[in-house]
Amino acid sequence: MMANTTKTTKLLTGTQVPELEVKTLDGKLWQLSEQRPQNFTLIIFYRGWFCPICQTYLAELERLLEDFTKLGVDAIAISGDSQADAQKSMSEWVIKNLTIGYEASIDLFRSWGLYISKGAFEKEPPLFCEPGFFLVKPDGTLSYAAVNSAPFGRPPISDMLSAIDFILQKNYPVRGTD
Secondary structure (H helix, E strand, O other), rough: OOOOOOOOOOOOOOOOOOOOOEEOOOOEEEEEEHOOOOEEEEEEEEOOOOOOHHHHHHHHHHHHOOOOOHEEEEEEEEEOHHHHHHHHHHHHHOOOOOEEEEEEOHHHHHHOOOOOEEEEOOOOOOOEEEOEEEEEOOOOEEEEEEEEOOOOOOOOHHHHHHHHHHHHHHHOOOOOOO
C-alpha cells in the first residue's frame, strides 16, 4: 500500500495561523483576519452532520457559548459539509447561536494540520476532516491546538472554558512553542 504524500501542515503555537475563509449559514463570508475578539477566536473543525459525536460536542458548545463570550472568546464551527447538510446540523442539533461554516476544502483542512478520513459508512462523504480545536489570539497567532485522528478524545468544552479563564486570570503563556 502506498503512503499518502499529500502535505499536511503541523501548526506551531506562538506562530501565525493560515488564513481562513469560509461561508457561513448566516449568508456571510467569515474571514479569520477580520475577526476582532477581545481575547480569542475559537475555531472548531468538526466531521460533519453525519457524526453523532460532533452533535453532542457542538450542542455543549452551544449551551456554553454565552460563557465563552463573557471571556472574550468568539467561536465558529466549520466542516466540509454542503450548505444543505450544514443547515441540517444547525436545525437537527438545535444550534441557534453558534456560527456554522461550511464547504471548507480538504486543502484548507490540511493547511490547519487536520487528519483526513475516507468515508467508511453510508452517510459519510468520500473525504472529511477529523476534529480540531484551535484558540487563536487577536493578532492571528496560535495559542492552543488539539487535533484528533478520530472523533474520540476531544478536549471537553467545559474543561476548555475553565482553561481559558485560567489563561486569562494568570496571564498564562503560550506553551509548546519549541
